[in-house]
Amino acid sequence: MVKLIDFIDSSYFSHIMLVFIAVLFIVRPLGLPVVVSEQTKSFIDVIESLKPGSNILIQYDVTVAMYPSTGIPTEIMLRHVMEHPFNVMIVSGGPEGPKLLEQFLGGKGNYNIQEMKGRVYGQDHVYLGYIAGGETMYVSLGSNVHGTVVKDYYGTPIDDLPMMNKINTYKDIDLVIICEAGSDQIDGSVRVWATTYGRKLIADIGSSQYTATLVYYPQLVKGIINGVKGGAEYEYSKGKPGPNIAGSDPLTGLLFLNVGLIILGNILYYSKKRGIIK
Amino acid sequence: MSDIIGIIIAATLTLIALSQLFKYTRIYRIAEMSSIAAVVANTTVVAVITIITKSYTPQLIIPTILGLSYFSLFAGKYRWISRYPIAIMVGVGTGITLRAILQSQFIEQIIATIKVFTTFEPFNFINALILAAGVISGLTMYTFTDKYSKELNAVRIIGRVFLFIAMGTLFATSVYGDYTLAYNRIKFILDFFTGKLF
Numbered sequence: 001m002v003k004l005i006d007f008i009d010s011s012y013f014s015h016i017m018l019v020f021i022a023v024l025f026i027v028r029p030l031g032l033p034v035v036v037s038e039q040t041k042s043f044i045d046v047i048e049s050l051k052p053g054s055n056i057l058i059q060y061d062v063t064v065a066m067y068p069s070t071g072i073p074t075e076i077m078l079r080h081v082m083e084h085p086f087n088v089m090i091v092s093g094g095p096e097g098p099k100l101l102e103q104f105l106g107g108k109g110n111y112n113i114q115e116m117k118g119r120v121y122g123q124d125h126v127y128l129g130y131i132a133g134g135e136t137m138y139v140s141l142g143s144n145v146h147g148t149v150v151k152d153y154y155g156t157p158i159d160d161l162p163m164m165n166k167i168n169t170y171k172d173i174d175l176v177i178i179c180e181a182g183s184d185q186i187d188g189s190v191r192v193w194a195t196t197y198g199r200k201l202i203a204d205i206g207s208s209q210y211t212a213t214l215v216y217y218p219q220l221v222k223g224i225i226n227g228v229k230g231g232a233e234y235e236y237s238k239g240k241p242g243p244n245i246a247g248s249d250p251l252t253g254l255l256f257l258n259v260g261l262i263i264l265g266n267i268l269y270y271s272k273k274r275g276i277i278k
Numbered sequence: 279m280s281d282i283i284g285i286i287i288a289a290t291l292t293l294i295a296l297s298q299l300f301k302y303t304r305i306y307r308i309a310e311m312s313s314i315a316a317v318v319a320n321t322t323v324v325a326v327i328t329i330i331t332k333s334y335t336p337q338l339i340i341p342t343i344l345g346l347s348y349f350s351l352f353a354g355k356y357r358w359i360s361r362y363p364i365a366i367m368v369g370v371g372t373g374i375t376l377r378a379i380l381q382s383q384f385i386e387q388i389i390a391t392i393k394v395f396t397t398f399e400p401f402n403f404i405n406a407l408i409l410a411a412g413v414i415s416g417l418t419m420y421t422f423t424d425k426y427s428k429e430l431n432a433v434r435i436i437g438r439v440f441l442f443i444a445m446g447t448l449f450a451t452s453v454y455g456d457y458t459l460a461y462n463r464i465k466f467i468l469d470f471f472t473g474k475l476f
Contacts, residue, residue: 015299022464064317068462069455095324096317130324131332136367139374150335191378195386208455211448219390220382226451228458247461254457 005277009268014261021257025250032249039214040233043202043223044080046175052085054174055167059138059189060101061093066181069206071100072243073231074179077204078104080238081177087163088125089173091149093137093185095130098153122161129153135188142170142197170197181206186213194220204230282476289470292463412440 007013050056058081062071081088092098105127119125128149131137140148145167151157158164166172176193178201180186186209194201200222203213207227217224225234228251231244271277294309329345332338344366350359391413394406415437418430469475 012300018460019296019299019464022461023468026461026465026468064320066455066459069458072462095321098324099320130328132325132328136370136374147337149332150338151332155331187383188375191375191382195378195382206455207458208452210451211444215387216382219386219393227455229454247458247465250461250465251454251457254461255454258453258457 005268008264017257017261018254021253022250025253029246029249030253032252034232034236034245034248036233036237037226037230039217039224039226040230040237041223042218043077043204043225043230044234044237046200046202046223047081047084050084050086050174053087055087055089055172056081056175056177057173058088058090058177059093059179060090060097061178061180061185062100063094063096063181064100066206067100069208069227070179070181070204072247073225073228073234074204075104076231076234076238076240076242076244077177077179077225080234082119082125085124087166089128089145089163089167090126091128091141092130093134098127098130101127102153122156123163126158126161126163127153128158135192138189138192139196142173142192142199144169170199173199175199176201178203178205180204180209186216190216190220285470285475289467289475292467296463296467411436412444416440416444 058078060074062074090101092101129152131141131149133140137148145164146158149158152161170193176189176199178186178189178193180189180203186203186205189203190201193199194216201220202223203221204225205213205227207229210224210226213221213224225231228244228247231242232248235242235245268277291309291312294305295313297303298306329342344363347359347363350356391410394402394409415433417437418433419437419441421430466475
């Protein structure tokens with residue numbers, strides 16, 4: 001009995017349970033209902049309220065380590081944006097962004113952009129690649145796009161790209177979408193785009209960033225996608241079940257496991273403390 | 279073929295990384311170092327390519343010179359040169375941040391707290407009251423001038439509860455993010471063994 005309790009109290013038990021619950025819900029999903037939050041609904045509404053031909057800047061700062069939490073939900077957003085007749089300018093403030101986005105633009109993502117007919121690179125979407133400098137770079141980009149970036153990711157001078165003739169300063173950008181997974185990047189992005197330049201801003205962020213972003217909602221950040229949970233709500237709203245909805249069941253299962261382990265841990269702790277278990 | 283090799287390497291490294299849940303081994307260290315090395319290598323290559331492809335333009339000559347000046351740190355006698363780019367970066371960075379920090383993280387937050395009182399819907403009004411109570415009581419936690427007042431201490435206790443709730447939410451969302459990563463890797467391994475990746 002004591003050995004069993006010690007085993008339950010050890011980290012091995014929680015690790016075994018974590019793997020077991022995840023596998024169980026992947027193999028046998030329960031199909032738990034997806035409730036679309038106000039933040040996700042606002043996010044979609046902001047995109048759909050834009051006029052055709054609007055210019056969108058996507059700040060793609062996704063990292064390899066956080067790709068499951070931010071990158072996969074970002075794919076449904078990119079697909080949604082690309083389905084509309086918007087001019088999409090994408091830029092990465094982190095060196096890991098280009099490789100990840102290259103996969104999506106190259107048709108290797110969960111949502112294949114190559115399937116979307118009528119999208120022509122340079123005319124309705126441009127990828128500027130990685131630009132160093134963080135917040136300072138974004139301020140510079142907003143004040144003078146052509147002065148900050150000379151060539152796009154593929155080495156083409158941006159003056160040769162027809163779409164870029166329509167975008168010179170922040171005044172030409174109708175919407176900024178932040179895709180971030182980092183720890184404190186959201187504050188800098190809000191300072192630049194919402195406060196300094198007064199642009200409409202929405203954020204597609206990892207779950208660990210959700211609380212930090214929520215403080216700006218709805219004053220400065222008009223909509224939020226909260227990691228895989230937000231991605232699942234997005235897919236549900238658009239009627240396109242994908243990897244985010246598939247992941248929501250196991251994640252809910254893991255959260256229930258977490259709550260169960262906290263309760264069990266407390267029972268064992270107080271039982272030992274009061275001498276019920278010796 | 280290269281995709282298949284990549285998938286096999288990724289699956290092997292994932293299994294090695296997951297082995298750390300049960301025992302910390304040397305082979306886990308190899309997987310850990312490989313991961314860090316891959317990110318550093320990617321960062322270096324992307325940075326070098328960026329410099330090569332984007333710096334050969336007149337308007338980027340001065341920034342490139344300033345960037346290269348950083349390397350004077352390694353040339354003992356001339357390391358003073360590196361102070362100039364550092365001073366410029368710190369100065370510009372601080373100026374840009376300070377310009378907007380007051381507005382976004384102070385004034386806008388106060389406006390958001392007050393603005394919710396303008397709503398006349400019952401539930402929103404209750405939400406507004408809770409928010410205001412949380413902000414005011416939370417702020418008293420950082421007031422150190424009235425230490426022995428019983429009334430203020432009572433408000434501080436309420437503030438502490440609000441701060442605990444806020445920190446609990448922060449921790450919970452962080453755990454959710456970590457579970458996303460764990461789930462993704464477990465699914466990858468399952469897909470690998472069931473052949474869905476090939």
